[in-house]
Amino acid sequence: MGLYLALAVPLEDDSYTVSVSWNFEANYPLPSNYTELILPFVLASGSRSERQFNRRNAYEIVERRFASYGLKGRQCLLRTICETAESPLRHNGLVGDILHIIFTPSSSADENLHPAYRTAEKRGRRGQNCRSFYPKCPLGLLDMIAPFAE
Structure with a gap:
């Protein structure tokens, strides 16, 4: 299967x-x-x-995927989490709901994740500039799909 x-x-x-x-x-x-x-x-x-x-395994997979493109995996994942909290994707149908669930650590039970994930989400919710907090990631996941979500 x-x-x-x-x-x-x-x-x-x-x-x-x-x-x-x-x-x-x-x-x-x-x-x-x-x-x-x-x-x-x-x-x-x-x-x-x-x-x-679980979320920890999913984040490891996403970090490796970013790294396979020559990007800083952890930094780009944190930026994506921050940007997802800053601009929720729930209004974008099924794909938006799935991305929201994956990139919102607080949407599941506490899984003893590294505190950086929750910090990234909190920064996004406060409307802080995610790019400035994660400058080692020049291109976030939402940069790639945002022009097509409008």
Whole structure:
């Protein structure tokens, strides 16, 4: 069984049709019998802590994705959290709701995250300039999709 999620954002260019796309793929073995249906059976094999998909794991994945583009992973994630709190995305349909849930640490139970994540959210809620707090991240996730959300 596999899950595939792609988020594509069209770029403005009159002469070409170009999109930037982020692809997330996960493949899972199907259970061979009923005894293997221990939730979350689709997340991973290995130790119980490895099978749990939580905010900490999601943030590690996002940080690595930013780093794969040559950006400072932690700084860009913090900037994205700050900007999401500054300009909530909930009015942008399902994708906006999903992004809001992912990038709003206070939207779930306390998971003993590094305090920097909550600080970033608080800065955004106060309307503080997220770019100035995270100058090592030249381009935030919302910079890439904001022109198309209007």
